[in-house]
Amino acid sequence: MRAALFLLLFCVVGLALGVDQTNFKTCDQSSFCRRVRKLQPGNSKFALVPGTLNTYSDSVTADIIHKDNQHLFVFKLEALQGNTFRVLIDEKSPLRPRYKVEHALKDTPRPGTIKVLNEDGNQLTIVSGPNKAVIIGDPFRIDFYQDDVLSVSVNAKGLMNFEYLRTKPNTEAKNEVDGNVDAAAPAEATPEAQNAVKPAEDEDPGAWEENFKSHHDSKPYGPEAVALDFSFPEAEVLFGIPEHADSFVLKSTSGTDPYRLYNLDVFEYLIDSKMALYGSIPLIYGHGTQRTAGVYWQNAAETWVDIYTASNNVVSSIVNFVSRSRKADPPAAQFISESGIIDAFILLGPTPMDTFKQYTDLTGTGNLPQLYSLAYHQCRWNYNDEKDVETVSENFDLYDIPMDTMWLDIEYTDAKKYFTWDQYKFPNPLNMIKNLTDLGRHLVIIIDPHIKRDTGYFFHNDCTERGYYVKHADNRDYEGWCWPGAASYPDFFNPEVRKYYSDQYLLSNFKTVTSDVMFWNDMNEPSVFNGPEVTMYKDLIHYGNWEHRDVHNLYGHMYIWGTFDGLIKRDPNQRPFILTRAFFAGSQRYAAIWTGDNTADWGHLQHSIKMCLTAAVSGLSFCGADVGGFFGNPDPELFERWYQTGAFLPFFRSHAHIDTKRREPWLYPEKTRLVIQDAIRKRYAYLPLWYTMFYEHEIDGGPVVRPLLAHYPKDKDAFGIDNSFLLQDRLLVRPVLQQGVSKVDVYFPAIDDKKTGDLWYDVDTYQRYEKSGYESIPVNDYKVPVFQRGGTIVPRKERHRRTSLLMQNDPYTLIVCLDREGKANGTLYIDDEKSYGYRKGNYIHVNFAFENYRLTNYFIGTPKYDSKSWIERLVIAGLEKVPKSATIVIDGISKQLDVLQQGKAVIIRKPGVHVRMDFSLRLNN
Template sequence: MRTLGLVLVAALAISGCFGVDRNNFKTCEQSGFCKRLRALKPEKSQYVLNLDTVIVHGNVLSAEVNTMDYEGDKKVVLWHYALRLSALVDGTFRIEIDEADPLYPRYRTQLALDGEPAADGLRLASNENGKLTLINTQGHKVVITADPLKFEFLNQKGEVAVVVNENSQLFVEPLRVRKERVDDEDGQALDVEDESAWSENFKTHHDRKPRGNEAVSVDVSFPDADHVYGIPQHTDRFFLKTTTDGEPYRLYNLDVFEYELDSRMAIYGAVPVMYAHGSSRSAGVFWHNSAETWVDVVNYAEGNVVSSLVNLVTGGQKRKVDARFMSESGIVDVFVLLGDRPADVFRQYTRLTGAAPLPPKFSLAYHQSRWNYVDEADVRSVDENFDAHDIPADVIWLDIEYTDRKKYFTWDPEKFPRPAEMVANLTAKGRKLVVIIDPHIKREAGYFVHEDAQDNSYYVKDKDGKDYDGWCWPGSSSYLDFFNPAASKYYAERYRFENFPGTSKDVHFWNDMNEPSVFSGPEITMPKDNRHYAPPVDGADGLSSFWEHRHVHNEYGLWHIRATKQGAMDRTNGKYRAFILTRATFAGTQRYAAVWTGDNMAEWGHLAATVPMCLSLGAAGISHCGADVGGFFKYPESELMTRWYQAGAFQPFFRAHSHIETKRREPWLYEPATTALLRDANRRRYALIDFWYTLFYEHSIDGLPVMRPLWQEFPEERDTYAIDDQYLLGDKLLVRPVTEPGVSSVKVYLPGKDARVLWYDVDTYKMIPAQGYLNQDVNIAKIPVYQRGGSVVPRKERVRRSSALMADDPYTLVVALDHNNTATGTLYIDDGETTDYTDSQYIYAKITYEPSAMTYSFDSRKSPHNSEFLSGFIFVNENAHFPTRSWLERIVIAGIKTPPKTAKLHQEEKQTALQMTLHKGNDVLVVRKPGASMAKPWKITFSY
């Protein structure tokens, strides 16, 4: 859905008359703190560690840090700061620097972390020559230089992986009291303070800064790194480019109309985690701050002006990347992730912010949406046409027009008079309904949510402490303050069945516009001097009694979806899993919701951008990512629509969605040949639905991305580092969507040439040894997808109307052999919708193939994924079980050179001889109808 500005702007935008208006959004030069801090480039840091104050206790070093200056020849202390360095499990460290005695409490981001990080041990190994050396229990070291303050983090091999404040850009602006104006006898000011410290203007908006300047900054260096990645959400490449030639990357959740491609501008999401990777190691940092943030990057290997100067000094190309984080407020709070393999550093981040819990299975299937399906008859027609055209679908979505005049938790009484019946008609086919609920509340007398929020002071306040009144879809609107526990509780309760009649457990929710989007606000969002709830503190008043929106902006959407998730779970007393989709994102979003990339356009460039955008979000913990299939704005012609369905079918969140003014584009409205191609793409998704479900289960355990960059699995293969037009699903499938018009071939990179990796075209089972780039012939029906040799992928070939109707259908196991003629895989099965899996109601099976036998086992000792993040393995619950009625219909073994003569199934006490068919042209053996139950272990033995 789209936000727009005033009524005229909205009308123009809905007509698609213009793209993004950059004038609505700040540049660094227009952002006071960014301009101020970016210009700060001292030769030597003012920050000095007071070695006499160092205390190491448990996993924490605490000490005093001072800023120093000179009065003549004498060194004087300007400000006192408190340093806290913590050693955390899994090779992670945390640096916190706050004012020792701030005038007011400085805001500390609240909701991003998934609980208190687990502590490791820390000991002081040496204190010599102005340097401290500390070691954790795993052998990682921290060397702290006292004057000027610098932190060097060494991995277990003794290599410097991360350096903090190497470039002297650590900065904490101390809070202070505004000076009183002093005039001379003639009334002329003698002491005039710079007004920009206490207020800013942008266009017609005035931002009063009652606390004054309070920005923070830190620089981070990554020695030996080829590239850095992360800090979504942006529309440029997956790897981050040097910013010295223009704007820094901006992290500030904004509703940007028709966002540009290849841009560092802020859009809907802001996740301040950055990863560095080179052939030596991976490392990362998580900047734990929810205020507006700008990030500069300098990659010394890129060949820009800065790197050229450095290379001239150092005598050659230097592999190193520097970054600098600058935020408007908060404290310095940075987590250092020492890796040192890509999977290690990704796990370290999700250990801090949480892995996504297992989603309901339907959410991994196909979703059909539009702004808007106009009434119940329209919904029924769309539902019936999926069946009439034999196209599977699991979900139909309703945008804002289903409500009673934009009042959430209501239904339009004329267009949707019988919502419960409408939902029941969908659920009879295993389908679901998703409805939109936004955070803005219509200010209308008699509307129960508004009346309750107004009477109980649940709204965000303006700078004067009154209920903030902004403009959004309903017109005059106020915004619930989810930082207020009472407001969040009230909001969560609105999702109960008795409070939202017409809903059931099969109705799920879409939280949009939660940046928050305010059409009448500065940069189409909420004024920074608005006020949010802060917990009462004895004796606190004035500026200590609330937080400003500037402190919490990037967290606002996170608090919104947290309350939604709570309400959606509470309505069934935690029995059924809830699905939530959000647009605003921050660190930790994955614990509550899936994410889509916002209001894109029906253009080839926007199709191509879906890959790096979702790779970046996945690396930042948010694996359940997708884009509006077909593009939100404009109309996709047949070729673009076909290629977008084919790409979407192999991305985690698969939803078609479009603007209210676009031509209808359900799959059957295209010419029959195109409809057939769209049907084929959907059916490919459903055939792999259990593969997707297994990937998401494993993500919920080990925190690794579902959609992965090639370098995650091939970290030493430098050619993969800048590839972001293809990706891996888990470690088993490689996908290179066709994102160019009119092509008859595409370049595909098959990694693993030094490891003798084999790849198999999933359409032909043709074996292709890893060889780097190849030209893959494509026609309009071809989706370049390859299965990795050594893997087993589960499929269900009997595609039905919805995934729920396929639950008991039989499996086909596709075995792709490696050069040792072996393969392994996994399969996860449960009921797909309840939380019973948390009480051992599931199957997690390991599948192994060797020339002598194929085994399907419930390993009670070890699982091939990592939940403890340290040991590399976890113990599987040996009591886990699930009474699935699914069975094994077929085994396809690709790459077999010496086929067996006989095969025999062993399950429980029964042995059965099996039939096999050999396809000699492509070395494929098919074991036909083994008939084994998937509820119990089995084994197939081969003889030669």
């Protein structure tokens, strides 16, 4: 009863009031942020120690000294392949090891080669290919050049900070947490660690122990923050550091809190806010008209990021920046982390796409998902029982709306015990699953990391007996509150725990699912309802004797890694699908994400694009938002526009809170249902494009959804646009994001300084737009402004089916939109849509090229997959005149085809060529 009352109160307060900001810290309430932020620029205390330099084939090392307290640090600069450097700084002789992030990088980075040039006594130049790093000794600074252009400066503002580990002044003090005595502070340090100059951080009242609301942090190792600033001399805007519900371009933090990276459960989160949310990727980019550079700050502790630009306003910031000296005051970011070491990767671009790929070279790309996961998903908290699931599935068929996947939230379980079912509501889950799969549909169910403390629950008993839970410093199992009531949390940093958890997915253990059922990992920040800031205490202990403060932002990442391993063990040849709420750098290797507990209003709809764009350039292309908003009840217009927007974001799922009205499409007026049907059908028509884009993302690391600046880096007017986005470089999507409008302004970006624009074709009418700049586009209930770029070829499937599985052998339509030279290119990728056979070469990857009124194809690799699909139609837009006929040549045999004019395009029906066959098609004038 107590647990039920607590959870009811939590839900009701959340729905009634939205997020309570006072439950989450500001920088001024965070001791390490507060004290580091007091540092004044231009007064760096760090310098290289003369005579300590060592050089190697790929790196240099040296000692660094803090000139006031004389503490020593070790510095390493590594050159990596791909226009990338790595900067590492750690204490030379720490009282205990400091945490170094593991499991974020996909592999050990590939070393480059260097040549060392001695300039003078205070400057050293390291050359690696077209790049060089100039190290200044005193004050310590590094300038990184790409093709002799200064791209990134480290510690140019002099804001570096590194709080060394030391002994607590009062070693007799003991701290009480929840009425229990924690371990004493560490023993006295060696005389070397004691210093005549009292560190400034000791003056802060929260340096050695800290309280927030009723929660106490014992801080047994004292102040240990690290900070460093990075300047981008060629940049005009900065972007990155997800996850925040804010603009794509980062705003100045002058006079406000910094952006915060600390994985937290924030329901009904604020928009236009720098507050921390569910995921953290400490990656930032600086972009200007001439080049792009980036910095990946590899640290899993709580981190704040200050942004230094000319103005909070993006447009005036750009104007002011261009009008002043770049070298004097370029945009900059300062990363401030509570613990760990300095570990920063410098990404030198020089183009936006180069820089994005340099990051995914380090942390990996998303795996090609099964095709169905790119189709439409239907979810709510909760579908009540097996009959409810069956009825919803049947109604999608009754109303002729495609749907691939049903989802079940926490109420399917036996009293919130995961890997179990409620035997009254779901007595025959295998039969329910079979009924879905027989229709070509799938099921996704939720598994969260909080484990119900119930002696009748096998998972809890095993974790207790084997010591698998996260612990207090005195080795007691940590207990918090979440959906089950009293709960504990497995320590997924322990390989043995991760293996135990992953083994639960084996069908020999989880016998009431099939290998086609996939999983949703929620609440994995981790969320703890009665914990500080709705999460764990920082002084809890993980495997390896690391404090939770060191690894907090990695917890969800380790959890989804365990899930991924479990699904691979369950069926090694089936690609897993996992949805996660918490994430870190590298999480794209395991899961898709969504933007969390949003609200049914226009502002949250608008921010779904901004948030997914920022995630995509940070490696996480597979992103979406709860269509309709998780909280609240969307009116028909908002619901329609959200479906139309979601249909062009990678992850497409409708989801709703348990206390909202049921909102399946047929429960709205017929007009709304038909608009939703149209939006979902458009998504299914473009599934061949989505699948091709995700395959190419896995291969080359380019984001699937992209900001305009990715392909139009010289167009300053495009830098701050985040109400539009690109799908690769093929489609430009500008959803309708305001209420009651009859037109929207679409920005067509410029290629160069002369404001030359690409050609863009409306995908509905093939109306051509030739100029860069804003164009007012009329919209109606069904109209979403989407444009195909001239010079591209896009594959579609036009036949309406219940699910994507039933489309597998359907024929393709190729949409050919010509550029000013009458040319176009595009790719199509095909495989079995499910297995890992493609990694053994069982696929078809074909490039189509149109030039001089001739369409040809060539295969990228040898086509080995035995697809039954063929090309049934060509649509060509941009021809100067309508041809009289067409001739297709297949295996030396010619066939004449009719050409029809349809509006502003021409149609060639039934070319009759199999996708595995070479062909050439000529238009006859």
